[in-house]
Amino acid sequence: MADTLLSIRDLRLEGRAERGWVPILKGVDLDLKRGEVLGLIGESGAGKSTLGLAAMGYVRDGTRFAGGSVTFDGRDLLKLSPRERRRLRGNRIAYVAQSAAASFNPAHRLIDQYSEGPVIHGVMSKAQAEADARELYAKMRLPDPDRIGFRYPHQVSGGQLQRAMTAMAMASRPDLIVFDEPTTALDVTTQIEVLGAIRDIVAEFDTAAIYITHDLAVVAQMADRIKVIRHGEEVEEAPTREMLAAPREDYTRSLWAVREFRADPAPAPAPDEKPVLSVSHVTASYRTGPAVLQDVTFDIHPGRTLAVVGESGSGKSTAARVITGLLPPDGGEIRLGGEVLPPRLADRSREQLRRVQMIYQMADTALNPRQTLREIVGRPARFYRGLRGRDLDRDIRQLLEDVELDPDEFIDRYPGELSGGQKQRVGILRALAARPDVIICDEVTSALDQIVADGILRLLKRLQVEHGLSYMFITHDIATVRAIADHVVVMQNGHVVEQGPKAEMFAPPHAAYTDLLLSSVPEMDPDWLTRRRGEMRA
Amino acid sequence: MSPIVRMILGRLALGLLSLVLVSLVIFMAVELLPGDIAQEVLGQSATPETVAAFRAELGLDQAAPIRYVHWLGGVLTGDLGNSLATGRDIGSMIVDRFGKTLFLAGYAAAISVPLAVTLGILAALYRNSIFDRIVNVATLSSISFPEYFVAYILILLLSINTPVFPSIADFGRDPSLGDMLYRTFLPAMTLVLVVTAHMMRMTRASIINLMAQPYIEMARLKGVGPARVILRHALPNALAPIINVVALNLAYLITGVVIVEVVFVYPGLGQLMVDSVAKRDITVVQGCCLVFAGIYILLNLLADVLSIATNPQLLHRK
Structure with a gap:
């Protein structure tokens, strides 16, 4: 085909493991025409980022090409010298990374x-490039395009940085851009702007793109064709509408299905039922700076799940810090089972501490890498419940079985020997080992793939029923709220914008902000982004 | 007031406070020295009466807290007092000797800092290569030997076996710069060998630490070559730890030269301090210690300020 830009044939790649080299990509083919956008979808570890980078002839440290070819515009990148490959990168092939803040x-x-x-590629002089930058910043709809370039990265917001990075990738007017999860780290309302800007500029310059994501609804908006990758192999590939309408493979269908999970909602609390935890009129601020929580009030009822939704900076995590005593509030009070909790962590009794536990977003960093599961899970059981010796051992084993981790196999493992989903299960166990009344879950599924996240949500729901737990579920993901919440609190800029039972919250009329949040969640319909942006302009 | 100026003033105030605390520690430590100058000067045969009279003349008969307050008062007004042994003004004694010490430290720093940073960058660029290993082994061995050993080895090689440089670093009045550089070459080399390893290894480690950052990968994916990746993308972000370790070593070059000055009979501040300890000339010892402490505090303050001045996140607020 004359207009083929990129052609990957039987590409095999290996990564260094403890015992020699293990395959990461096991013979993948990929074709891309000029101006075409290919969506690459799969779970983390499927090899989609590796494949995206391989399209630039690039491998990360600890990985190597093991065979196949990557032909870009008639030349096999794997046969070029490092210098010749460098001449193409940032020039004819560009890259947009997941975290613009880190990149x-x-x-x-x-x-x-x-x-x-x-x-460095000799495409433009420095002065030309700077003039060009202002033009592209304007095209990416960045505010104050003439001056924003003179800021440092930390002075610019995440959504703006992501657009600036797309502009940077466009700088040399490449033939191909690899987008590696460019909106995954963004809030939904920001994501919609970035998606729109990316789609417009790619269309305007007729740039071919590989769009990597784990979010099906996003890829449906961006790609002409979709390729599903699993365990380093292609599952299937089809034009976007065809794939969405009729996925052929079971695996693809399972990716579609995970968004369907709905826990049975618990019955609404009786009017005279006492909340297990109540936050009333709490105002809080960090040492320097304005109030981050203003007059926040909500109740958590026994055996129910309260979802706190909001974008980054809305104060939802600060609310958790106030409840746990890490941040004493400036005003208001917190009651646990009717008794007022001392504002400071140090003033709370061990029993009060035991009753409120926490699960964190990043299980990777929340678990001590030098402790085995026995120590991690055993510590709260010993500290809060005084278990020792054989009782302690039995309890740890029982807990591991509770979250479907075989005790004999896992009890003496370190967190480093677990998968992401298994680590989060251990995070749940550590909270559960204290036999708490309330567990605060801070974005516990955000770092996980949809299928794994789905498993965690189901597990949390089952534990809730078995142990009569109450959850405060902090999340920015509306799908998670739909799946697990009984009661919803929407926060914005430190205020509670709206709250109520889930059924009411998802049915109109909404507060304006709730409406914006809900309508910004991408839908599987490929026309959603076009329609939604039309509505926003109107 | 800009936050930087406020920070500098705050640190200066803290530095002064530490200096006062250090003066107390110095005073007490010197008090613990056995014997005193009266016995040292008058010798074994002195009668208790003459010793007491001599002490009274020097003011040594007063209680320690009173002497400390008296001394501190003088220091705060810029008067370090007079030498107990010679009666000379300590301030002028120190200024002369301190100039010599600074010259030697500056000489060693002018060689070792560029050398260490360059070697560190090259080692990071060619990491795990033969070059990297040789540099690491060489610098590590030089740091592992005590400095008097390094000094005597250099004397043996360069002034006894092949007499190129003098083993005594004293120079008379008004020497030319070339002569000074020539005569102090061996002590300067000794110091260079001792401090280069630390700075070089920190430079290498700080840069390599950053090589896993996403912005380094981004630079590579923009087609930036390896040398430019390190110089333009890694080094600016590694400056803070490098500046700190350089400041620490500069402070060491000034305050840690005592042994090297003694070995090479170099008339610097360290030599003055050692002589004064032997003579129990405690006011001079206190003065020297205080100058050394002040240098330490000042250089660390400078490192803090530079670390901030090279960090856009602290320099340019949101």
Whole structure:
């Protein structure tokens, strides 16, 4: 085919493991025409980022090409010298990374990073590149495009950085851009703007793109064709509408189905039922700066799940810090089972501490890598419940069985020997080992793939029923709220915007902000983004 | 007031406070020295009466807290007092000797800092290569030997076996710069060998630490070559730890030269301090210690300020 830009044939890649090299990509084919957008979808570890980088002839440290070819515009990238490959990167093939905040160099201004590529490749002079940057910043609808480039990355918001990075990738007008989960780290209302800007600029310059994501609804908006990857192999590939309408493979169908999980909602609390935890009129701030919580009030009822929804900066995590005593509030009070909790962690009794436990977003960093599961789970059981010796051992084993981890196999493992989903199960166990009344779950599924996250939600629901637990579920993900919440609190800028039972919250009329949040969640319909942006302009 | 100026003033105030605390520690430590100058000067045969009279003349008969307050008062007004042994003004004694010490430290720093940073960058660029290993082994061995050993080895090689450089670093009045550099070459080399390893290894480690950052991968994916990745993308972000370790070593070059000055009979501040300890000339010892402490505090303050000045996140607020 004359207009084929990129052609990958039987690409095999290996990664270094404890025992020699293990395959990561096991013979993948991929074709891309000029101006075409291919969506690459799969769970983490499926090899989709590796494949995206391989399309640039790039492998990360600890991985290597093991065979096959990557033909870009008639030349096999794997046969080129490192210098020749460098000449193509940032010039004819560009890359947009997942976290713009981490991928911009903190030491340099945005515009200097923009012009670096075109200047070292001799495409433009520094002055030309700077003039060009302003133009592209404007096209990406960045505020104040003439001056924003003279800021440092930390002075610009995440959504703006992601657009600045797309502009930077466009700097040399490449033939191909690899987008590696460019909106995964963004709030939904920001994501919709970035998606729109990316789609427009790719269309305007007729740039071909590989769009990597784990979010089906997002890929449905962006791609002409979708390729599903699993365990380093292709599952299936089809034009977007065809794939959405009629996925052929079971695995693809299971990806579709996970968004369908709905826990049975618990019955609404009786009017005279006492809440297990109540937050009333809480105002809080960090040492320097304005109030981050203003007059926040909500109740958590026994055996129910309260979802606290909001975007980053809305104060939802601060609310958790106030409840746990990490951040004493400036005003208001917190009651646990009717008694007022001392504001400071140090003033709370062990029994009060036991009753409120926490599960964190990043199980990776929340678990001590030098402790075995026996120590991690055993510590709260010993500290709060005084278990010792054989009783303690029996309890730890029982807990591991509770979350479907075989005690004989796992009890002496370290967190490093677990998968992401297994680590989060241990995070749940550690909270459960204290036999708490309330567990605060802070974005516990955000870092997980949809299928794994789905498993965690089901597990949490089952534990709730078995142990009569109450959850405060902090999340920015509306799908998670739909799946698990009984009662919903919507927060924005430290205020509670709206709250009520889930059924009411998802049915109109909404507060304006709730409406914006709900309508910004991507839908599987490929026309959703076009329609939604039309509505927003109207 | 800009936050940087406020920070500098705050640190200066803290530095002064530490200096006062250090002066107390110095005073007490010197008090613990056995014997005193009266016995040292008058010798074994002195009668108790003459010793007491001599002490009274020097003011040593007063209680320690009173002497401390008296001394501190003088220091705060810029008067370090007079030498017990010679009666000379300590301030002028120190200024002369301190100049010599600074010269030697500056000489060693002018060689070792660029050398260490360059070697560190090259080792990071060619990490795990033969070059990297040789540099690491060489610098590590030089740091592992005590400095008097390094000094005597250099003397043996370069002034006894092949007499190129003098083993005594004293120079008369008004020497030319070339002569000074020539005569202090061996002590400067000794110091270079001792401090380079630390700075070089920190430079290498700080840069390599950053190589796993996403912005380094981004730079590579923009087609940036390996040397530019390190110099333009890694080094600016590694400056804070490098500056700190350089400051620490500069402070060491000034305050840690005592042994090297003694070995090479170099008339610097360290030599003055050692002589004064032997003579129980405690006011001079106190003065020297205080100058050393002040240098330490000042250089660390400078490192803090520079670390902030090279960090856009602290320099340019949101």
